[in-house]
Amino acid sequence: DGGITQSPKYLFRKEGQNVTLSCEQNLNHDAMYWYRQDPGQGLRLIYYSQIVNDFQKGDIAEGYSVSREKKESFPLTVTSAQKNPTAFYLCASSPGRRGSYGYTFGSGTRLTVV
């Protein structure tokens, strides 16, 4: 079955540490996205990537970094510079072409700073 796999489901991080969240898709989608979800805040766009080796900052990119070395993979690193990293992180993908939508979301990673 085609879909998006996020791992791990739960992640605990000590203050000052970098952590990397995994996102893999087998939908042959060109575009991939990372969103952060906090209670009452909706989903806020962190980074998005239209093609391999290219990505754009979203509304809240500070303290995060990404890479897109393969079409199927779009890992997100939460760096120690992110002041309040505890949140639910969602990865998504889409065909990425105007007029051809169909965004698909993964099941999320809940990150907690301890």
Next chain:
Amino acid sequence: QQQVKQSPQSLIVQKGGISIINCAYENTAFDYFPWYQQFPGKGPALLIAIRPDVSEKKEGRFTISFNKSAKQFSLHIMDSQPGDSATYFCAASFFNQAGTALIFGKGTTLSVSS
């Protein structure tokens, strides 16, 4: 310009009643307006979507009404059921040189009482 404003923040409806959630936007370049349903601990799932050249779209008990001139759109859930209790997000998709991405409203928590 990139914001999508959603209301109400929470909604309580009796079983069999109509649930109505409203969204407004400013950016006329948005060209796709989906609604997502999310259950606790899960990723959002596409419920129904509309393009700006259509004023209404109905799928089962779910209807989107779209008012292009007012830059508003709404979700109506007819004959609301306890299983509809979830968080609902409206969203809008933009397209620019960097690609496409979804901007979300802050969400509405719907509770359907039996």
